Amino acid sequence: MLETTDVVIVGAGPVGAMLAAELRLHGIGVVVLERLTRPTGLSKAHALHARTIQTLDRRGLLDRFVSVAGKGPRAGRAQFGGLEVLDRTAVEADVPMMLGVPQAETERILLDHAVSLGADVRRGQEVVGIDGATVETVSGHRIAAEFVVGADGGRSTVRKLAGIDFAGTDATIAGLLGDVTVEDPRAIPFGWHRTERGWVISMVRPDGAGRVFALTFDGPHADRDAPLGMAEFRSTVERILGRPVSMRDPRWLSRFGDGCRQAVEYRRGTVLLVGDAAHVHFPAGGQGLNLGLQDAVNLGWKLAATINGTAADGLLDTYHAERHPVGERVLRNARTQVVLMDPDPRFDPLREVFTELMLLDETNRHLVSMLAGLDVHYAPGDHPAIGHYAPALPGLAKRQRGGQWVYVGPEPLDGAEWLAGQEQMLIRPDGYVAWAGEQGMAEALRRWVTSFPATNRHR
Numbered sequence: 001m002l003e004t005t006d007v008v009i010v011g012a013g014p015v016g017a018m019l020a021a022e023l024r025l026h027g028i029g030v031v032v033l034e035r036l037t038r039p040t041g042l043s044k045a046h047a048l049h050a051r052t053i054q055t056l057d058r059r060g061l062l063d064r065f066v067s068v069a070g071k072g073p074r075a076g077r078a079q080f081g082g083l084e085v086l087d088r089t090a091v092e093a094d095v096p097m098m099l100g101v102p103q104a105e106t107e108r109i110l111l112d113h114a115v116s117l118g119a120d121v122r123r124g125q126e127v128v129g130i131d132g133a134t135v136e137t138v139s140g141h142r143i144a145a146e147f148v149v150g151a152d153g154g155r156s157t158v159r160k161l162a163g164i165d166f167a168g169t170d171a172t173i174a175g176l177l178g179d180v181t182v183e184d185p186r187a188i189p190f191g192w193h194r195t196e197r198g199w200v201i202s203m204v205r206p207d208g209a210g211r212v213f214a215l216t217f218d219g220p221h222a223d224r225d226a227p228l229g230m231a232e233f234r235s236t237v238e239r240i241l242g243r244p245v246s247m248r249d250p251r252w253l254s255r256f257g258d259g260c261r262q263a264v265e266y267r268r269g270t271v272l273l274v275g276d277a278a279h280v281h282f283p284a285g286g287q288g289l290n291l292g293l294q295d296a297v298n299l300g301w302k303l304a305a306t307i308n309g310t311a312a313d314g315l316l317d318t319y320h321a322e323r324h325p326v327g328e329r330v331l332r333n334a335r336t337q338v339v340l341m342d343p344d345p346r347f348d349p350l351r352e353v354f355t356e357l358m359l360l361d362e363t364n365r366h367l368v369s370m371l372a373g374l375d376v377h378y379a380p381g382d383h384p385a386i387g388h389y390a391p392a393l394p395g396l397a398k399r400q401r402g403g404q405w406v407y408v409g410p411e412p413l414d415g416a417e418w419l420a421g422q423e424q425m426l427i428r429p430d431g432y433v434a435w436a437g438e439q440g441m442a443e444a445l446r447r448w449v450t451s452f453p454a455t456n457r458h459r
């Protein structure tokens with residue numbers, strides 16, 4: 001018999017897990033199909049930025065992340081294109097500007113959260129076929145859903161099966177990542193090191209253990225999937241630095257590049273894309289995972305309202321309309337950073353001018369906010385708050401824990417969580433302001449939903 005559910009999410013990475021949890025908050029039936037039989041335990045990403053941290057706070061998850069976060073030795077400092085002059089402390093936020101959390105921990109926490117809310121996560125289930133919103137796994141099992149979401153990473157099978165173009169550019173540079181122990185940590189001090197031959201970025205702790213990146217700019221990897229050994233990793237680091245560096249205990253060695261691509265449609269009919277399935281770019285500034293988690297939080301309530309029958313016409317299409325430009329902007333800044341990092345001395349004047357600009361207060365704030373996702377906003381309205389992330393009003397985080405709409409105003413509003421206040425504001429489940437001001441609330445609300453999601457079908 002054909003199994004049925006509301007939504008099948010393909011991929012139990014951090015973004016798939018976040019989306020599963022968001023859908024469960026609204027009572028949507030979710031099956032997550034993951035190819036791997038168990039988590040790899042490896043971590044590409046380590047940086048969670050302020051907008052993500054705000055989101056986690058408004059879901060009651062922040063304490064769990066703080067408890068596993070490492071203490072960065074340069075918490076206030078940030079770089080753009082390898083220029084380490086940004087000052088994060090110049091931007092005010094209600095949460096830390098950055099948390100250093102290994103991606104494996106992020107995945108674990110988000111998956112635990114999704115499962116605790118009732119998501120059905122199945123491992124060892126590679127999706128190989130899609131027909132409408134019916135998916136087929138490699139073992140021939142089929143599940144019919146109302147929607148399929150590809151959260152299956154940069155090489156997304158869902159995106160390919162749906163025929164969605166992944167427009168952009170191939171890699172031009174070669175990156176190596178090594179989780180190793182450096183015998184003498186003073187050989188590569190913590191930070192970013194540029195020579196005429198490339199970059200070595202050291203994130204090794206005083207005991208020598210940690211991560212080292214090596215970047216060369218004379219072409220991409222001939223084969224990105226070719227296994228990387230310690231000899232090649234070490235010789236590349238030494239060639240860039242021009243001196244010997246003893247390393248041992250490789251825990252993870254891998255290749256990456258600056259391929260930069262974005263799905264031209266985040267939705268095609270009953271198929272949607274989130275996270276790396278929708279966009280890939282050079283990991284400068286540690287933005288990809290953060291971008292993907294925000295996709296999930298934007299899509300979750302819209303997809304839930306569509307399935308629950310409370311969505312206004314066209315609500316689901318606002319997912320692409322809102323998130324594609326945000327992704328496009330991240331890709332643009334990642335590409336800019338690759339240019340700034342090109343070690344060719346003819347780019348030295350560019351770096352010097354850019355450094356001068358970055359030291360200006362306004363440019364510093366602009367770039368820090370951009371990397372943190374704090375400047376993201378959607379369609380504006382009559383009131384300046386509309387389209388922006390709602391301010392951290394006392395009690396708001398608690399009221400949005402279940403993904404509810406929140407009404408701020410003098411009296412309660414049926415169906416929404418209520419926060420007493422004189423200035424009226426209606427806050428979407430993803431934390432952005434749908435409406436604010438004096439008049440026109442009902443009309444503004446009807447652009448999004450026909451009613452608040454009072455009925456949770458599965459809860």
Ligand SMILES: Cc1cc2nc3c(=O)[nH]c(=O)nc-3n(C[C@H](O)[C@H](O)[C@H](O)COP(=O)(O)OP(=O)(O)OC[C@H]3O[C@@H](n4cnc5c(N)ncnc54)[C@H](O)[C@@H]3O)c2cc1C
Nearest residue numbers: 011013015035045046047127153275276286287288289290
């Ligand atoms: C070196 C490096 C450093 C980075 N640092 C940062 C950082 O500091 N901050 C940041 O925000 N981002 C960073 N990123 C980017 C970040 O790692 C990715 O954006 C993130 O992993 C995307 O998450 P995802 O859930 O979309 O995809 P993935 O993590 O790729 O997860 C996809 C999941 O889908 C599964 N899957 C794939 N195909 C199928 C299939 N057919 N059927 C079933 N399951 C399938 C996979 O097994 C996987 O579990 C970095 C990337 C790199 C390379």
